[in-house]
Amino acid sequence: MxxxxxxxxxxxxxxxxxxxxxxxxxxxxxxxxxxxxxxxxxxxxxxxxxxxxxxxxxxxxxxxxxxxxxxxxxxxxxxxxxxxxxxxxxxxxxxxxxxxxxxxxxxxxxxxxxxxxxxxxxxSFRYAPSVLHAKELVASGAIGEPTEVECISHFNLEREIPFGWSHRAEQGGGRLNNNFTHTLSIVASVVGEKILRINGEVRDDMGRAPIVEGVHNFATRRNFIPKDLTDPALKWGDSNVEWSYTVMAQMESPFAENPVSVLFKHGGLVPRFREDHIVFYGTKGAIYLRGHYGSGQLSLYGADKQWVDLPLPQHITDAIADVSGETxxxxxxxxxxxxxxxxxxxxxxxxxxAEGSQYQQIIEIIRSADNWTDLSDLKA
Structure with missing residues (x-):
């Protein structure tokens, strides 16, 4: 070719x-x-x-x-x-x-x-093999009309990772830019691309990170974590982006009469106790994908009321490049x-x-949202 x-x-x-x-x-x-x-x-x-x-x-x-x-x-x-x-x-x-x-x-x-x-x-994680499989199953009616999606991930990133672009909004950092973009794309590819409503909150629980010279490759940044974080000569940079977020969305689906409710929950700095996952729920069943981007084993809950691990269809296996790494x-x-x-x-x-522009607008809406209801004066 x-x-x-x-x-x-x-x-x-x-x-x-x-x-x-x-x-x-x-x-x-x-x-x-x-x-x-x-x-x-x-x-x-x-x-x-x-x-x-x-x-x-x-x-x-x-x-x-x-x-x-x-x-x-x-x-x-x-x-x-x-x-x-x-x-x-x-x-x-x-x-x-x-x-x-x-x-x-x-x-x-x-x-x-x-x-x-x-x-x-x-x-591009919408092209993970299990996500492609889930897309076909939803379109075939395997779970009936999709009603709800749940995306849960905990990355437990080191707070000591050297200061860089990922800590600054003006440099394209933040977990919305670098995690939510993938999960939103995954959900859109499976249930429908039209995003109707969005609401959410973000939290910067990083605060600051050590400034270290010589970091040229994002994939190897952990190798530069300082051995002595108490060194008085160490310089620090301030974070101004979210490291955790909770987002709720409603999405239009060609496979459902009503909007699909979606929860995106991500903790960048917190440990996971159970596995990260993405679940698509419907009126007749559910699809469970293991992994923060749904690239692990796919399990289907169907008419027999049992979770069953499904193998990848051969045509999806054939379409995936024979290279190491999901990314x-x-x-x-x-x-x-x-x-x-x-x-x-x-x-x-x-x-x-078109999607890139829409997603960037959505990220700014989430970052600037202030939809809390003050209950400090709520009477018993």
């Missing part, structure tokens, strides 16, 4: 390298990679046999003449590279969050529409669909900047 499409990557870390592998597997030619640090981008380019490397994105667009750009940096660094790529006429594949704000996400969506380019938004598998799936669409092949709808 060789589509003859040239891809330029923005970002040298886990996501940048993962995107490069995904586009190569989809039959594209990865012609260049751009990063912030000359030595790092040169090292990654050499390791991955990418012919062009640099730190100037605009120059790279001119030098590489890509058909597609892949944005794999933190969300706060997305706006300018995407805007420049759209002006250049490139199709854009962008990891979540789309940008750091609803305003900039909406602007980029409009610019892409005006330019007539294709976009992909990689809230990488999902990138491969979406990149393949995106490339096929650009090449004129018929594909099922996939997340685009």
């Amino acid at each position: 060789n589509h003859g499409l040239k891809v330029l990557i923005s970002g040298t870390g886990f996501a940048g390298q993962g995107h490069a592998d995904a586009f190569r597997a989809a039959g594209c030619d990865v012609v260049g990679i751009v990063g912030r640090t000359p030595s790092v981008v040169a090292e990654v380019a050499a390791k991955m046999a990418i012919p062009y490397s640099g730190t100037d994105w605009q120059a790279a667009l001119t030098d590489c003449q890509p058909d597609i750009v892949s944005i794999a940096t933190p969300g706060g660094a997305h706006y300018e590279p995407i805007k420049q790529a759209i002006a250049f006429g490139c199709h854009v594949f962008c990891d979540k969050p789309m940008t750091h704000s609803a305003e900039t996400a909406q602007e980029l969506y409009r610019l892409a529409q005006q330019k007539g380019i294709k976009t992909a938004y990689a809230a 990488e598998q999902c990138w491969h799936y979406l990149a393949r669909e995106f490339v096929r669409d650009i090449s004129g092949e018929g594909v099922a709808p996939y997340p685009t900047f």
